[in-house]
Amino acid sequence: MGFFLETVIGGLMTGMLYSLVALGFVLIFKASGVFNFAQGAMVLFAALAMARFAEWIPQWTGLEGKFLNNALAFVAAMVVMYLVAWLVERLVLGKLVNQDGITLLMATLGIAYFLDGFGQTIFGSDIYKIDVGMPKEPLFLFDKVFPGGVLVNEEDLVAAGIATALVIGLAAFFQYTGTGRALRAVADDHQAAQSIGIPLKRIWVIVWTVAGFVGLVAGVIWGSKLGVQFSLSLVALKALPLVILGGLTSVPGAIIGGLILGVGEKLAEVYLGPHMGGGIEIWFAYVLALVFLLIRPQGLFGEKIIDRV
C-alpha cells in the first residue's frame, strides 16, 4: 500500500510538471488557434537564458547574494521571452493570419528549430545547472499510518506548489483583469473581438509572453531537477497527449489531464512495464489519450466540436 501510494504521489508530481508545459500550449491555442509545437523549445530557451544569466550577472555587476542574482536572472530571462514573443508576432504570426491550422503548426516547428539553434548559439550547448535553492531532501509522509511511510521528494512538493500557485494566478489573471477578459474574448471569437476594438496583435504578444513565462517557470523547475540541456525541449512531447486529453482549449483540462496521465504513466510503468519489456512510459500516455478521445473526441473539457455545413 505504501509503495502504491508512493507511485501515485510521484505520478501526481510529474503530472503537475507536465501540465505546466501543457499550459503554454493551451494558452496559445486558445488565443490564436495556433498549435504551438515550439513550446518545448521555448522551455529550453527560457531555461538556458535563466541558467546563463544567473552565471553572467554576478560577473558583470559583481553583486553578491544568490537570491538577488537569481531574481535578476529571472527578470532578464523574462525580458528575453518577451522579446521572443514580440518577434514571433511581428515576423511570423502577423504574416500568417488566416492560414490553415497545419500551416501555422509547421511555422511553429520552424520557430522551434530556430530557437533550438539560436539558444545554443548564444547561450552555449553544455549542460547547465539552475540553482534556485530548491530543497533536495527526501521526505517521509504518513509514517504513523504505514510502516516506513511514503517517500516523497521535497523538491517535487515545492515544484507542485509553485505550479499550483501559477495556475491559480493565471486563472485570476484571466478572470479578473481587463487584459484577461480581452484574452478570453479573443479565444471565443477572433472577429467579434476585433470588431469591438480589441487589438489582436497586442493580445498575441501578451499571450506568447505569458506562455513564455509559463515556459520559464517550467524550465526553471525541470532545469533545477535535471539540469538544463537539449533534452529539455523534448518535455513538450510528453505534454502533448495531456493537452488533447484535457481538451485543447481548456486550462483546467490541462491540469487534470496532466494529473491523470502522470499517475497513469507511473502506474503503468511500475505494474505493467515489467511484463512488456519496460520503457512503456514513452507511448502509454499517447495511447491512453487516444483511447479516451475515441469516447470524447474533444477531450475532457474541450469545447464540443459542432460540424456545420
Next chain:
Amino acid sequence: MIYRENGQFKTSYRADQQIFPILQDRIAVLALLAIAFVVVPFAASDYMLRAILIPFLILSLAALGLNILVGYCGQISLGTGAFMAVGAYAAYNLQVRIEGMPLILSMLFGGLCATGVGVLFGIPSLRIKGLYLAVATLAAQFFVDWAFLRIKWFTNNSASGSVGVGSLDVFGYSIETPVQKYLFCLAFLCVFALLAKNLVRSAIGREWMAMRDMDVAASVIGIRPVYAKLTAFAVSSFYIGVSGALLAFVYLGSWEPAAFNINRSFDVLFMVIIGGLGSIMGSFFGAAFIIFLPIVLDQLLPVLGSMVGLNLGTAFVSHAVFMIWGALIIFFLIVEPHGMARLWSTAKEKLRLWPFPH
C-alpha cells in the same frame, strides 16, 4: 511563345483525359525521364548519387504517400516515421526468415504491413479530427518506436535493435553500385508516381478530396466516410511503408529504430507542406528542397565564414544550420503558404502568355 496549346484539339475522350493534356508538357516529361534514366547515371558522381539523389527519390515516395493522406484527404498525420519503420522491419523479417525471397516481394510485403498498421491507427480518424488527430497519430510513432526497440522478435533477436541486410538481388541481378541503386529507386518511384496520379484523378481520389473539403457535406451527398478515410490511410501507408523499406535496404543498408524517429515524420510533413498540399508534383519539389537545404547549408556556411575571415567551429555551424533551416521554413510558409506547386503553376500560367502578357 513556345508553351502554347493553340491548335491542339482533343477529338476523343481518351485524348481529353490524358495526364498531360498539353503536348509541350508531354515532351518535357519524356525528356525529364530520359535524363533521369540515361544521362544522370553517367553524369552524376557516386557521392551525388549516394548522398543526394537516392535519398531524394526515396523520400519523394514517402512524401507522395503522405500527400495522399494530408493533401488529398485532409487527415494530418505525424506518424510517417512509424509507418516507414513498419515497412522496413516487415520487409527485413520476410527477407531474413524466408530463404530466397525476391526483394521486390519483400518490399511490397513491407508496404502491406504498413497498410495494416496505418489502417489500424487510421480508425480514430473517424471520430477525431484536425489537430487532435495529428497528436493522436503521434501514438503510432511512439508505440512503433518502442515496439521495434523492445520486442526482440521483430529485430531477429539482435542485441542492439540494429539490423542490416546483405546483398540485394533483383531477378538475378545484384544491386551494388550507387548507379544500380539509383535506377532501382527511380523505377519504383516512377511506377508509384504514375499510380498515385491516376488514383487521385479517379473516383476514389475525388472522394478523398470531398472528404478533405468538408466531411459532413461529403457524407451527406453519399460518400462513405469510413471507406474514404480508411482507403486514404491504407494507400498512403502503403506508399510510406515501401519507401521505408527502400530507405532501409537501399540507402541505409543497416539501421536501427532511431532512423525512423519523430524527426523523420516532421521532415516528410515539411516536404508535403513546402512542396504543396494536394499536388503530386509538389511532393517532388518539397523532397528536393528538404534534402538539398541541409547539405547546401553544411557546405556553404564554413566557406562563407572563411570568406569574411571567421573560422566557424563545427558546433556553431550545426547550430546555425538549425537556425537558418527554421528561418527558411518560416520564410517559405509566409511567402507561399500553398507551397512550391503553386509557384510552379503560376509560372506555367505566365509562360503561356509570354512574351506578350497583355
